[in-house]
Amino acid sequence: MFKKIILVSSILLAPACNTTGGDTGPGGKVVEPKLDFADKPIVLQTSGKTLMRQISRDRWVAVRNTTKSEHVKLYANLGAAEWDVAITDSRNYLQNHPQDEVGLTVLALALTMKQNYSLAGYYAKLLDKYHPGNPEVKNILGLAEMSKPGATFQDYKDAIKLFEAAFNTSQTQIASGMNLAQLHLEMGNLEASRDVFQAVYQRCGKCSEAGLGYGIALARLQSFSKAEDAFNDVLSDDKHNPFARYYLALIAKYGKNDNEEAMAQLQKMLDDTEAKNMEMQRKANFLLRRIQAQVYGSAKDKAQAVKVPAKKKDKPLSDVKADEIESALEAK
Numbered sequence: 001m002f003k004k005i006i007l008v009s010s011i012l013l014a015p016a017c018n019t020t021g022g023d024t025g026p027g028g029k030v031v032e033p034k035l036d037f038a039d040k041p042i043v044l045q046t047s048g049k050t051l052m053r054q055i056s057r058d059r060w061v062a063v064r065n066t067t068k069s070e071h072v073k074l075y076a077n078l079g080a081a082e083w084d085v086a087i088t089d090s091r092n093y094l095q096n097h098p099q100d101e102v103g104l105t106v107l108a109l110a111l112t113m114k115q116n117y118s119l120a121g122y123y124a125k126l127l128d129k130y131h132p133g134n135p136e137v138k139n140i141l142g143l144a145e146m147s148k149p150g151a152t153f154q155d156y157k158d159a160i161k162l163f164e165a166a167f168n169t170s171q172t173q174i175a176s177g178m179n180l181a182q183l184h185l186e187m188g189n190l191e192a193s194r195d196v197f198q199a200v201y202q203r204c205g206k207c208s209e210a211g212l213g214y215g216i217a218l219a220r221l222q223s224f225s226k227a228e229d230a231f232n233d234v235l236s237d238d239k240h241n242p243f244a245r246y247y248l249a250l251i252a253k254y255g256k257n258d259n260e261e262a263m264a265q266l267q268k269m270l271d272d273t274e275a276k277n278m279e280m281q282r283k284a285n286f287l288l289r290r291i292q293a294q295v296y297g298s299a300k301d302k303a304q305a306v307k308v309p310a311k312k313k314d315k316p317l318s319d320v321k322a323d324e325i326e327s328a329l330e331a332k
Contacts, residue, residue: 057081074106078113086110101131112140117147138166139176146183156187167196174204181213185220193217208238215247224255242280245269249287259295263288 057080064076070093077086090107097103104127111120121144128137142162145155160183166176177200184193197214204210215230228251234244245265252262266288269275 071102074102078106078109081113083110083113087114099126099130101127101134104130105134105136108140109136112143115147117144120144135166135169135173138162138169139173139179142166142176142179156183159183160187171203174200174207174210177203178210178213181210181217185213185217190217190221194221206233206237208234208241208244212241212243212247215244219247219251219255222255224251227251227255240272240274242269242272242275242277242284245272245275246280246284246287249284253287253291259291263291263295266291 060076060079064073064080067073067076074086074090074093077089086106087110090103090110094100094103094107104123108120108123108127111117111123117140120140124137124140124144127134128141139162142159145151145162146159148155160180163176163180163183167173167180169176177196181193181196181200184190184196194214194217197210197217201207201210201214211230211234215227215234218224218227218230228248231244231248231251234241238244245268249262249265249269252258252265266284269284270281270288275281
C-alpha cells in the first residue's frame with residue numbers, strides 16, 4: 001500500500017503573505033511582513049516531521065506573536081507544526097469570516113497533517129468552490145482520494161491525476177510532486193517516478209528527500225551507477241544522512257554483488273556519531289552482521305575467519321522485493 005509521506009506547502013512562502021494583506025504601517029499604508037523566508041519553501045511529512053530545512057519553530061512562534069495579520073498568524077501555526085492549534089484558530093476565524101480563503105486553506109492543511117483526509121478533502125472542495133485555482137486543493141484531494149476506505153487501483157490512478165494537476169500548477173509546487181513520484185514508485189511506474197523525483201529535486205533546491213527518491217527509482221531501474229551518483233549527491237550536501245549511506249550499501253550488496261563495499265558503507269554509517277537515527281543504525285548493524293556471516297561464516301569472529309573464495313551471486317536489487325528486504329531487516 002502506498003505510504004502517504006508528504007503534505008505541503010508552497011503557500012508558506014512570501015506569495016502566501018501577499019494574500020494576507022500585510023500589516024498596516026504609518027498612514028494606513030499596507031506593509032508586507034518581513035518574514036525572511038521567500039526562498040525557503042516549507043514541506044512537511046504527514047507524520048508531522050519536517051521534510052525540508054525550515055525556519056525554526058521558535059521563529060514561527062515569534063512571527064505569530066508579533067504580527068498583526070490574522071492570516072499570518074494562521075500560517076504561523078502551520079509553520080510551528082501546531083496542527084491542533086491551527087485547526088482551532090482557523091475554525092474560529094472562519095466563524096467570523098465565512099468562505100475566507102486563508103482560513104479554509106489552513107484548516108484543510110492542518111486536518112491533512114492530522115491525517116484526517118476525509119474531512120480535509122471536504123474543506124478542500126469548499127476551497128475550490130469559493131476560490132478556484134488554489135494550488136493546495138488538488139494535492140489534498142489526491143491524498144483524500146487514495147486514503148478513502150477500500151481504495152482501489154482506479155482510486156490511485158485518480159490520485160495520480162490530481163497530484164499531476166497540482167504539481168503542474170507552478171514551479172513552487174513541491175509536496176504534490178513528492179506525492180506523485182512516490183505513488184508512481186509504489187505502483188511500479190519507475191520511469192515516471194524517476195522523472196518526477198528529478199524535477200522535484202531541482203525545485204526544492206536539491207533537498208535530501210527528493211534526491212533519495214530519485215536514487216531509489218534509478219536503482220529499481222538497475223541504473224546502479226546513476227543511483228550511486230544520486231545518493232552521493234545527497235551526502236555531499238547532507239554528509240550525515242543515514243538513508244543515503246544505507247542505500248549505497250544496498251546497491252553494493254544487491255546491485256553490484258560487492259560485499260566488501262557494502263560492509264564499508266555500513267561501517268561508515270555506524271561510525272558516524274552525528275547520524276542520530278537509532279532505527280537506521282539498528283538496520284545497518286543487522287545488515288552488516290548478516291553480510292559478515294555470509295562472507296566470513298561467523299559475524300562474531302571476523303578476525304579468525306577465512307573468507308569464502310567464491311563470491312556468491314546475489315539477486316540484483318531490482319529483483320529483490322521490497323518487503324523481502326524489509327522483513328529481513330526487521331528480524332530480531
